[in-house]
Amino acid sequence: MSEIANYRSAPSPHRSDGASVRRIMLDVLIALLPCLVCGVAYFGLYALLLVFLCMAACFAGEQLYNLVRKKPFTFDLSALVTGMILGLNLPPRAPWYIPLIGGVFAIVVVKMFFGGLGKNFANPAAAARVFLLLAYGSVMASYIGAQPGDLLADGETGATWLSGGALAGSFLGVRGYWGEILQLFLGNIGGSIGETCKLAVFAGGVYLLARKVIDWRIPLVCCLTAAVFALFFYGSARDMLRHLLSGGLLFGSFFMATDYATSPKWKINRILYAFGIGALTMIIRRFGIYPEGMSLAILFMNLLVPVMDRFILPVRFGQTDKNGRPVPHVAAWTMRGLCIALAAVLAAATPAYAAAEYDEPQKVALPASYSFIRGMAADRDRVYYFTAEGEAYLDEYNYTQPLAFEIEIDTASGVVRDIRPITQSTMGYKAELSLFIGKTYEEVAALTDLSADSNLSATFTNTALKGMVEECFLAADFDKNRKFERGGEYIVDRAHSELFGGTAFLAAGSAYLSEYDYTQPLLYYIVVEGDTVSSIVPLMQSTMGYTAELSLFLGKTRAEIEGLTDLSADSDTSATHTNQALKEMVLECLAAGGEK
Amino acid sequence: MGTFANGVHPHGSKALSAGCPIERGPEPKAVYVPLLQHIGRPAVPVVQAGERVLCGQLIAEAAEGLSANVYSPVSGTVKGVLGHITLSGKKREHILIENDFTEEEMFLPPLADRSREGILARIAEAGIVGMGGAAFPTAVKLGTDKKVDILLVNGAECEPYITCDYRVMIEYTQAFLAGVRLCMTACGAERAVIGVEDNKKDAAALLARAAGENVSVRVLKTKYPQGAEKQLIYACTKRTVPEGKLPADAGVVVVNVQTALAVQRAVEENIPCYERVMTVSGKAAGRPANLWVKTGTPYRDLAVFCEGKEDCGRIVSGGPMMGESVFSLKICTGKGTSSLLFLDKDECENRNASACIGCGRCVQACPMGLSPVFIEQALLGERWEEAEAYGALQCIACGCCSYVCPASRFLVQSVKLAKKKLQERRAAANVRGGKKDV
Structure with missing residues (x-):
């Protein structure tokens, strides 16, 4: 050998x-990539240019400083991380000089002047953002709306949700509140380049957690605290979730609050630190003059970190006090208690708040098989949401166009709140929604001129829609003051009618049309006032012309109707059969009795 | 499964030598037996140059105070007492014995008195010291006058690569357990707990079957430094040794697996302590092995015996976490040398310290709850009160802080230096205070 x-x-x-500084910085850059990609997808290539300029400014600033101070060049990627975070924090249409000034400020003033990597007392990106906010207030507060996929768009100026902008209310087919949440989560809104898409932030954050680059305590406690504070500051579980998904809260808590040099070194201190950031952010948002407070909160807590590091120390293994007794783990248990308390408060208070403001429509079972209504839901304010399906025969084309609409009836004001088409002709024969929206039942029922300008097909569509809206009105009216469930042979349900006064019955029956050897299902909305029939609205009967002769019954008492013998309609046996069936139904309703 | 707070999870790398049965090690031509193989004072030579000694003959007697007897590991001729380099870099006195390969042996007289005092006397006579690495004279440790109820046997072997204790536990099970019982008698403990990390489940199961009354096996989580004394006590018994106190203050005495074996050999087989089982391992060792190695064997003999490779990047005496880097193969083994590792270049870390980025990983990793990052800052700024407040004096030098440091800073060295400085300042203050009193 x-x-x-x-x-x-x-x-x-x-x-x-095997951990190294460069690898850690590379991991952070990788984690920020989804945010960058989403930012560029939403705000165009100019956003990419801004981020790139910012990274270049940071890198060049650091090397220039090294050159001037005759220090070795540094290639630890940390300047690029700072540049990328600051770049992602800029408004998407900031002027080109903003990233340059911000980058140089972050690196030279905040980082290098205080000793370089690891010695800065404040987060360079947060400090630079706050500096830009103060120095270039109007520029830093002008945001544009997201324009997914349009990389070269100029973008329209729009406020972020935090500064009073509105959300679309419907996103990717999800309507109402959850649509807003989905919109916020996917980031299709105005905001800083990298912070809007929460999905990307989570993706990057999970990567960093998996790589054990960041401590899970900071983002978790930060968001938990912000949630609890938002819940109580705004008194609303819905606003709490909106706030969590708005602005830089998530981006900041994953990528900025976790900055090594400026966050506490002991895990327990990190809980206190993250608590401070979450609380301050919400305090600034609620009471401060700025719509967003994440950077300011991080900056302020950065200043407290040295104090925490110096005076809240881990209890050493076997540490004893002067009397030889073990030192209790006060800080650790306090902070753990704080976390548990926050989680408990959130878990207990959120359902309470959510229940108090709950106005998600709840499904209502359909009492009968309506002609058009296929789905029905109502919220706490008695707004009814219908899905109605029908069809319009377009003569001109000899084509039956299926139709489907979402119709909202507000029974408090008695009007059509909204109609949204789901299916209708794509050829331009569209229903004229304005004919119906905002109208009462009487107004809709009284509509006679449904013609659209020289377009027969559109008129057919309007006519079909009118029938749907009327049915929705009746169904809503019926559901609002329901009295009992099923009874008798024909009566499906009974309710107090607000539209007509009196008692409304939903009566379902059938008529055997011997000519056609066909059993026609029938559904009538029958209103009884005292002992007379005040209104009958057919909801389902033959559409071929064999309709019941309603005038035979209207305004008649029970005795009069019982006395009716001639129910024949002019030379039409089928109509007679329908009349006979209706007579039985009406009699049952009268027997059930109307209110006086 | 017992464990402690914090710590790190280095790759075990034990497969290299875990399957190698214990065999006889090299028979060196000459042994340099150190006079100081233990904590305390060097032993005093009782042989002259030119004198012939037998294997197992007393060659140096324990000095007054804390010390231990030293026995000849070979039969041969004493060439003299001379200075020879040690791992710390200092020259210390060694007895050079030229081996005549006759293997003539000499034993201690048979021991009739198996009482506590008798066993303690025999342990002291046989020159047994702690074989986990610290090499504290065992008779002193076991002879504590404090009330001890648990004898804890450290079979954790938490350092990567090292497998000698594991091999002893499975090959010398009965002798080892007999040694444990003798140690129980010696320290007056009612029961014994053997702590074994769960990467040695077969050893734990074997011991649990053979253990018998009052001896139990506690399986511990595989985590470094599970075998550190205070951490082991906590993991096995949930007792915390207060700062500045000894395990005996918590009613526990900790002995190493091989210490227990040495006690059995001294008491039942009348063999004094002049050899031990060592692991020679690492990817640059052509033939990793667990060997009976005589004290005073030069590392070169072990390198030859185990075919240390030319491309070896680093040689480490002890484990890769706490072991010291070997700068010369002339250095010789002692009673506390548990392993010799030949690491190839990919296996060992070449540290180039860069600026601290303040990630706090060292704080999270420290099993003693110290803040190495701040101790280092305090040391560099010579702010001694601060260094003490962050716990520099409690450092056990396990190296977890350096292990996790992404900036590859020499944290454990800094903390050790801060600890040393603080101890010096304390000693100086005591001297000054004493003078004032006079």
Whole structure:
């Protein structure tokens, strides 16, 4: 064996876990990529240019400083991380000089002047953002709306949700509140380049957590605290979730609050630190003059970090006090208690608030098989949401166009609140929604001129829609003051009618049309006032012309109707059968009795 | 499964030598037996140059105070007492014995008195010291006058690569357990707990079957430094040794697996302590092995015996976490040398310290709850009160902080230096205070 000669001596330990500063910085850059991609997708290539300029300014600033101070150049990627975070924090249409000034300020003033990597007392990106906010207030507060996919768009100026902008209310087919939440979560809104898409932030954050680059305590406690404070400041579970998904809260808590140099070193202190950031952010949002407070909160808590690090220390293993008694883990248990308390408060208060403001429509079972209505829901304010399906026969084309609409009836004001088409002709024969929206039942029922300008097909569509709206009105009216469930042979349901006064019955029956050897299902909305029939609205009967002769019954008492013998309609046996069936139904309703 | 707070999870790398049965190690031509193989004062030589000694003959006697007897590991001729380099870099006195390969042996007289005092006397006579690495004279440790109820046997072997204790536990099970019982008698403990990390489940199961009354096996989570004394006590018994106190203050005495084996050999087989089982391992060792190695064997003999490779990047005496880097193969083994590692270049870390980025990983990793990052800052700024407040004096030098440091800073060295400085300042203050009193 030849002599071992080339071995080297080195201090222990002779192993390491393989982590290196450059790898950590690279991980952060990787984690920020989804945010950058989403930012560019929403706000165009100019946003990419801004981020790039910012990174370049940070890198060049650091190397220039090293050159001037005759220090070795540094290639630890940390300047690029700072540049990328600051770049993603800029408004998407900031002027080109903003990233340059911000980048140089972040690196030279905040980081290098205080000793470079690891020695800065404040987060460079947060400090630079706040500096820009103060120095270029109007520029830093002008945002544009997101324009997914349009990389070269100029963008229209629009406020972020936090500064009073509105959300679309419907997103990717999800309507109402959850549509807003989905919109906020996917980031299709105005805001800083990288912070709007929460999905991307989560993706990057999870990557950093998986790589153990950041401590999970900081984002978790930060968001938990912000949630609890938002819940109580705004008194609303809905606003709490909107706030969590708005502005830079998530981006900041994953990527900025976790900055190593400016966050506490002991895990328990990090809980206190993150608590401070979450609380301050919400305090600034609620009471401050700025719509967004994340950067300011991070900056302020950065200043407290040295104090925390110096005076809240881990209890050493076996540490004893002067009397030889073990030192209790006060800080650790206090902070753990704080976390548990926050979680408990959130878990207990959120359902309470959510229940108090709950206005998600709840499904209502359909009492009968309506002609058009396929789905029905109502919220706490008695706004009814219908899905109605029908069809319009377009003469001109000899084509039956299926139709489907979402119709909202507000029974408090008695009007059509909204109609949204789901299916109708794409050829321009569209229903004229304005004919119906905002109208009462009487007004809709009284509509006679449904013609659209020289377009027969559109008129057919309007006519079909009118029938749907009327049915929705009746169904809503019926559901609002329901009295009992099923009874008798024909009566499906009974309710107090607000539209007509009196008692409304929903009566379902059938008529055997011997000519056609066909059993026609029938559904009538029958209103009884005292002992007379005041209104009958057919909801389902033959559409071929064999309709019941309603005048036979209207305004008649029970005795009169019982006395009716001639129910024949002019030379039409089928209509007679329908009349006979209706007579039975009406009699049952009268027997059930109307209110006086 | 017992464990402690914080710590790190280095890759075990034990598979290299875990399957190698214990065999006889090299028979060196000459042994340099150190006079100081233990904590305390060097032993005093009782042989002259030119004198012939037998294997197992007393060659140096314990000095007054804390010390231990030293026995000849070979039969041969004493060439003299001379200075020879040690791992710390200092020259210390060694007895050079030229081996005549006759293997003539000499034993201690048979021990009739198996009482506590008798066993303690025999342990002291046989020159047994702690074989986990610290090499504290065992008779002193076991002879504590404090009330001890648990004898804890450290079979954790938490350092990567090292497998000698594991091999002893499975190959010398009965002798080892007999040694444990003798140690129980010696320290007056009612029961014994053997702590074994769960990467040695077979050893734990084997011991649990053979253990018998009052001896139990506690399986511990595989985590470094599970075998550190205070951490081991906590993991096995949930007792916390207060700062500045000894385990005996918590009613516990901790002995290493091989210490227990040495006690059994001294009491039942009348063999004094002059050899031990060592692991020679690492990817640059052509033939990793677990060996009976005589004290005073030069590392070169082990390198030859285990075919240390030319491309070896670093040689480490002890484990890769706490072990010291070997700068010369002339250095010799002692009673506390548990392993010799030949690491190739990919296996060992070449540290180039860069600026601290303040990630706090060292704080999260420290099993003692210290803040190495701030101790280092305090040391560099010479703010001694601050260094003490962050716990520099409690450092056990396990190296977890350096292990996790992404900036590869020499944290454990800094903390050790801060601890040393603080101790010096304390000693100086005591001297000054004493003078004032006079």
